Amino acid sequence: MAQLLDGKIASQKILDMVREGIVTSTQFNFRKPGLAVIVVGDNPASQVYVGHKLRACESVGIFSKEYRLPASASMEEVKLAIDELNRSPNIDGILVQMPLPPHLDAIDLVTRIDPSKDVDGFTPHNLTRLLQGRTGLFPCTPLGVMRLLEMNNIAVRGKHAVILGRSLIVGRPLLAMLLDANATVTVTHSHTEHLKEICQTADILFAAIGRPGFVEGSWIKPGAVVVDVGINRVTNPSEVPYLKASEPERYSQLVNKGSLLVGDVRFGEAEKIASFITPVPGGVGPLTVAMLMSNTLHAYRTRKK
Ligand SMILES: NC(=O)c1ccc[n+]([C@@H]2O[C@H](COP(=O)([O-])OP(=O)(O)OC[C@H]3O[C@@H](n4cnc5c(N)ncnc54)[C@H](OP(=O)(O)O)[C@@H]3O)[C@@H](O)[C@H]2O)c1
Known part of the structure; x- marks a missing residue:
């Protein structure tokens, strides 16, 4: 069974550091x-x-x-x-x-x-700095993903990282961060051919496409690290036909409450094959907010100087 990459614990540690940083900076x-x-x-x-x-x-x-x-x-x-x-x-x-x-x-x-107040890291100035491998304010979700790996001692250097999705918010900045960390990166999108086979070569698989349970267990290389960025609210069991067999408790939750958050990866299938995996909810989501706080403190300190 894969080890859980717990975003709640990691984000609490980041928030604690930000809180302490603010106490020191505002004395x-x-x-x-x-x-x-x-x-x-x-x-x-x-x-x-x-x-x-x-x-x-x-x-x-x-x-x-x-x-x-x-x-x-x-x-x-x-x-x-x-x-x-x-x-x-x-x-x-x-x-x-x-x-x-x-x-x-x-x-x-x-x-x-x-740009000095761009805590989401989406201005051309900061995106250019990211591509140049310099310091700056960078997008919170990929920053959070990188921190989560770091905090769990998962090295990316030399590994084959496969990213599903090429959005400006997740896939593209994550590509730059992974390259900076010396991973070998493949970015895929809706026109990619042989997607399953590409995913099967990933040492670290990042899913950020916004489709519930799109990545099946059989797409994952045994022992791979799986980071599920997707957050999808489903209201009908027919949207997640795999759930009943692989996650019966979550399936009952969906039937009873009428709504459930699921990732882009079929968690119940993937956790049997991967070495590490993020849950949804409680994985990457909390880290995005924690990195926003961290970016705000960073902007404050830079402006204070
Ligand atoms: N955890 C967080 O804090 C956080 C933050 C941001 C987003 N998210 C979640 O992450 C997911 C993606 O968000 P986003 O804003 O990046 O989405 P987006 O802007 O809609 O981009 C989706 C990407 O997925 C690709 N894609 C769609 N269908 C595909 C398919 N069948 N095969 C391969 N690639 C496919 C698209 O390819 P094309 O470029 O070819 O269209 C696009 O690059 C959503 O579930 C969102 O809620 C979570």
């Missing part, structure tokens, strides 16, 4: 670090994610502010809000919560954020 009456979250519209999933972020801020001592704009807000209105936060001396981190209403251009808006 002699320095102001607290500040994080601003811009939310456009009322996407229910966004409300949940923003709630997690604001609670995490409170728990470590970061001052946080939520800026709500109506779903009808124009590009100009969102840019004005970003400009105001760019100028604010009490704000060290700015993030625009995704997804945005379809009429808004997310990349254009994110590019407007002052």
